[in-house]
Amino acid sequence: MAIDLLGIFWILIGCYSADPNGPLYHKGWYHLFYQHNPDSAIWGNITWGHAVSKDLIHWLYLPFAMVPDQWYDINGVWTGSATILPDGQIMMLYTGDTDDYVQVQNLAYPANLSDPLLLDWVKYKGNPVLVPPPGIGVKDFRDPTTAWTGPQNGQWLLTIGSKIGKTGIALVYETSNFTSFKLLDEVLHAVPGTGMWECVDFYPVSTEKTNGLDTSYNGPGVKHVLKASLDDNKQDHYAIGTYDLVKNKWTPDNPELDCGIGLRLDYGKYYASKTFYDPKKQRRVLWGWIGETDSESADLQKGWASVQSIPRTVLYDKKTGTHLLQWPVEEIESLRAGDPIVKQVNLQPGSIELLHVDSAAELDIEASFEVDKVALQGIIEADHVGFSCSTSGGAASRGILGPFGVVVIADQTLSELTPVYFYISKGADGRAETHFCADQTRSSKAPGVAKQVYGSSVPVLDGEKHSMRLLVDHSIVESFAQGGRTVITSRIYPTKAVNGAARLFVFNNATGASVTASVKIWSLESANIRSFPLQDL
Ligand SMILES: *[C@@H]1O[C@H](CO)[C@@H](O)[C@H](O)[C@H]1NC(C)=O
């Protein structure tokens, strides 16, 4: 039996939920829409759920924003994005699956912009506003992005994911009024072999400042992130590059790390993500869909499936110049209950130590590790041994300099455990290479749940400690390494390590080095999740 309780954060009430849609900030409220099936815990009859929050943490569910009730979206009100015009109007473009199973783009807008809750949505009478262009499959045309301003006055540009053969592409359209569109001759970008691009996201990041940028922002000190959700393997990939607004071409900084073949936003269970610009705090905020890794029959039995991740800020990592930095929004810290437990532990090779916490099911953990320098030199002199989180055997496979890290959602006897750890190996270039992994092979005694080890490499620069931040919420663990350069979301199904029985450990399974762990642990309180209508707004 799986745990169906998420203490801190939120289950999107009832049944099935998936992609975040049209996030925006309006009159003091953060709005999140999401793909939702009100009728079952599996995908179907997709409707737009709607929730609002003042702080991205405590949420209020509102009535559905849009349901499948027109010929152009009767088979689903699929994913879309909001564009806020300079005069405050909100243009919501979304994909509809028609009565003929053709993917078209539709326009919706709020009936009453003065309403902070944006309760009523109007579907434009001229829908659909876009149909698949010649050469594009009728089932390969979905998920319009937020628009950005083009080089001409009053011109907006936006992109829609598709594919030609096995090449993933981002089509670009221009519009002045969001009802009439023109397809540009050139795509924004294309990457062979990556298949259908879903939920494309395209936005600027500052290479100088520490704030986020509005989607239309461009100029010196700016790079552009292209993100695609790969339908073929259900992974969210991104690449950093430069965008030429006049030629309307995006070019990756490093072609070897192009979108779909290089970096992933999250190496765990995380898909169909989408960012928005938060004008209140001048930051770019990322949402993502955490799906299930158990069976559909288990989801039907528990009556719901999937949750939204805790929102993350996204910044360009000036130090590496190659990675984004993702970090839980600062508001999550308002759930920290009191002062942290602070511990420093010296861990000899092959040791594990319990860190006493009353209930370790809802935690915010910051941990850093100092590795014996002599041992680090040893790894560089050792023969090359290829290491990869997913194929090198998990936390029980010991090497000279790893694994070491924390063990979350474990019971006292370690019959269930989820280790999240670093592993230093010799990289192809002969230098030490650090990997960040989350091992779910022993997370659950329940039958039928996926048992994989997630992770990837993470840059650790000279002078940096190995550091991680973990948000632990019963059956979800969101893990951030080196300030958010590499991120892993785990969806786990503990049967024994639940609630008061959950424990937290630190461990060092390296054979050749001792490690000093410095850990700060906060208990987290639950977020307040309520349903509309309310008396006390
Ligand atoms: C689909 O969901 C809507 C509510 O969003 C409901 O009114 C309708 O009956 C559902 N249709 C089917 C076929 O389940």
Ligand SMILES: *[C@@H]1O[C@H](CO)[C@@H](O)[C@H](O)[C@H]1NC(C)=O
């Ligand atoms: C629009 O919303 C405002 C604020 O909630 C409300 O006062 C007003 O009555 C609404 N207008 C209409 C036409 O519903």
Ligand SMILES: *[C@@H]1O[C@H](CO)[C@@H](O)[C@H](O)[C@H]1NC(C)=O
């Ligand atoms: C939108 O703009 C196009 C092109 O400028 C124009 O032909 C069309 O009439 C406009 N539609 C509306 C509803 O204003």
Ligand SMILES: *[C@@H]1O[C@H](CO)[C@@H](O)[C@H](O)[C@H]1NC(C)=O
């Ligand atoms: C450390 O390695 C041993 C031996 O393989 C294994 O039994 C143990 O579970 C590992 N520790 C963790 C935290 O995975």
